[in-house]
Amino acid sequence: MAESKTDKEHPLANILINVIIPVLILSYLSKDPALQEKLGKVARPWHIGPLKAMFLALAMPLGYGIWHYVKTRKGNFFSALGLISVLLSGGLTVYLWNKDGTVKPNAGLFFGIKEALIPLVLGVAILTSHRTASPLIRVFLYNDNIFDIPKIENRVAEVSGQSEYDRLLLGATQLFATSFFLSSLMNLGLAQWFFRGFNATAVDALEKYNSIIASVTGWGLLVIGVPMVVFLFFTLRKLLKGLETLTGFKDDELMLPR
Incomplete structure (x- = not known):
């Protein structure tokens, strides 16, 4: 084991x-x-x-x-x-990209949609996986690298709290998925902001396009990453509080020693 x-x-x-x-x-x-x-x-x-x-x-x-x-x-x-x-x-x-150094029209819109698509799909996948045998919340957040899940679920069975436990995990799943939907919107908005005024037919359009992608990637880690970390922390604290109320365990008993 x-x-x-x-x-x-x-x-x-x-x-x-x-x-x-x-x-x-x-x-x-x-x-x-x-x-x-x-x-x-x-x-x-x-x-x-x-x-x-x-x-x-x-x-x-x-x-x-x-x-x-x-x-x-x-x-x-x-x-x-x-x-x-x-x-x-x-x-x-x-x-x-075009061979003559220009870029196809609406590059900013296409790139923004692409940036928004991955977190949107992730958010939907997290929500829809809740009723499956492998909920994604257990991959990202509530997993046995962090929580002592066997001990928690044994206590849940002892106190006959399965329905409350299920509601708690559903709430955490919904909160966690919301952070990805928020990220999707912010990704789209950030791409549109950096692509404003972009001239797709300029001789150096490819150079500027690549520079914009690098900027979107770099700033995205800050502008989008920080709120998502805050959202993740809030979700984790809410989950811990709910588990503490349900099981009677303290934080250090719910989580594995690091």
Whole structure:
């Protein structure tokens, strides 16, 4: 039993490897070296172009997903999410970029929709998974890397509190999903803000497009990431308070020792 606990991956590490790092690769490595030279700018060694950057970004969630499957014989949710995110981001970039250095019209709107789509799908998936055998709230937040779930559920059975326990988890699921819906709206708004005044037919449109994507990615971690962390903390505190009332356990008894 102890071995299986040790083998479990942390959800944040999963998100970092499968989602965040691939997005950063797409944002900062996608510049076209030929275009950089055409614009009189220095082509850095890490400027490998959109196609190569997309394949490199795809390699991370794909490789991690294969490794995870070989190890556990189970699919990895975050690897699938990372693959979808990279395909959307990289595929959109390849579609929008023109060889003459211009960008297709409405690039900002397309990119904003793409940015909003992933958290929107996640929010819907979290809500709809609540009634399944594998609720996503147990992947992101209420999992046995953080909580002593067997002890909690044994106490719930002792006090005949299953219905209240189910309502508590449903409330936490709804709150957690709301944070992703909020993120979706903020992603769309942030993209539109940075793309305001963007000229898709300018000679340096590709350069500006890539710069805007990097800005959206960088500022998104702050403007969207901080509120989501606050929302996550609020959800966690509300869940802990409800579990404490239901079970009589204190925080340090509900959570595993770190």
